[in-house]
Amino acid sequence: MSTPLYHLPGSMQAPVPALDEAPALRSVADVLALSQVEEVMDELGRDLIGLAPVKTRIRDIAALLVIDKLRAAHGLTAQSPSLHMCFTGNPGTGKTTVAMRMAQILHRLGYIRKGHLVAVTRDDLVGQYIGHTAPKTREVLKKAMGGVLFIDEAYYLYRPENERDYGQEAIEILLQVMENHRDDLVVILAGYGDRMDTFFQSNPGLSSRIAHHLAFPDYAVDELLHIGEGMLTQQQYRFGVGAREAFDDYLQRRLQQPHFANARSVRNALDRARLRQATRLFADRDKAWSRDELCTIEVQDIRASRLFAVNTSE
Numbered sequence: 106m107s108t109p110l111y112h113l114p115g116s117m118q119a120p121v122p123a124l125d126e127a128p129a130l131r132s133v134a135d136v137l138a139l140s141q142v143e144e145v146m147d148e149l150g151r152d153l154i155g156l157a158p159v160k161t162r163i164r165d166i167a168a169l170l171v172i173d174k175l176r177a178a179h180g181l182t183a184q185s186p187s188l189h190m191c192f193t194g195n196p197g198t199g200k201t202t203v204a205m206r207m208a209q210i211l212h213r214l215g216y217i218r219k220g221h222l223v224a225v226t227r228d229d230l231v232g233q234y235i236g237h238t239a240p241k242t243r244e245v246l247k248k249a250m251g252g253v254l255f256i257d258e259a260y261y262l263y264r265p266e267n268e269r270d271y272g273q274e275a276i277e278i279l280l281q282v283m284e285n286h287r288d289d290l291v292v293i294l295a296g297y298g299d300r301m302d303t304f305f306q307s308n309p310g311l312s313s314r315i316a317h318h319l320a321f322p323d324y325a326v327d328e329l330l331h332i333g334e335g336m337l338t339q340q341q342y343r344f345g346v347g348a349r350e351a352f353d354d355y356l357q358r359r360l361q362q363p364h365f366a367n368a369r370s371v372r373n374a375l376d377r378a379r380l381r382q383a384t385r386l387f388a389d390r391d392k393a394w395s396r397d398e399l400c401t402i403e404v405q406d407i408r409a410s411r412l413f414a415v416n417t418s419e
């Protein structure tokens with residue numbers, strides 16, 4: 106199901122001096138100091154659990170762009186690279202978050218003007234009747250110019266089984282803009298790996314414009330636990346005695362169920378644990394709860410999940 110178009114600004118963007126107007130650049134350190142791009146890469150490494158191959162590839166891309174800046178400073182050929190990308194992986198593996206960081210990196214290095222990210226799905230681009238798709242698609246592209254356009258579940262744009270479908274019109278407009286405005290817009294297509302492979306086979310024009318393919322692996326249980334603890338900390342909660350082990354058990358069971366969505370499923374599970382904790386505390390209306398008790402997720406808040414009672418997902 107599609108979600109509405111939404112706009113994600115590059116978080117904590119600080120004004121960055123234009124590299125093209127900078128003093129002579131002679132070293133990688135010069136470019137990093139002026140662009141402050143290393144701060145974004147450090148945040149990516151610190152804030153995102155796991156994803157080692159993705160982080161390595163992002164650093165490789167950043168390195169290429171930094172060296173291109175140095176080449177230009179020396180008067181060497183530094184053709185504007187193609188930066189359109191494809192992110193593949195299961196839900197909840199951090200694709201949108203990495204796209205936001207990528208927008209910041211490209212902005213700080215001077216490859217896009219604004220550094221914002223516009224995230225959309227098929228419904229934001231494709232109309233329901235003749236003449237509806239082109240203005241919808243162009244409006245989205247107008248909002249995304251100067252930044253990054255992130256199209257989730259991009260394969261839904263192409264529905265060959267429906268001869269009255271207008272997705273192909275949106276694809277043709279995207280192709281034109283990706284080629285003619287690649288110095289002012291970066292497009293990131295995202296979705297399941299196998300479906301994206303089929304999508305590219307059916308749309309070779311799109312495939313030829315994608316320079317970077319990044320595969321996002323599923324998280325291991327210990328990584329999911331770490332993610333969960335981070336989520337609780339952000340909300341000023343913590344696991345009580347034995348609750349972390351209970352949540353580990355929950356995750357082991359949940360991984361065997363269908364529709365597991367990595368960090369997204371962790372967030373949903375913790376939201377339900379918070380609901381159970383609230384119900385438990387609410388039941389004793391006269392007790393003066395301490396700050397510590399209000400912040401603690403106990404074992405029973407985890408093990409009350411239906412997943413421990415029956416062989417179905419909660």
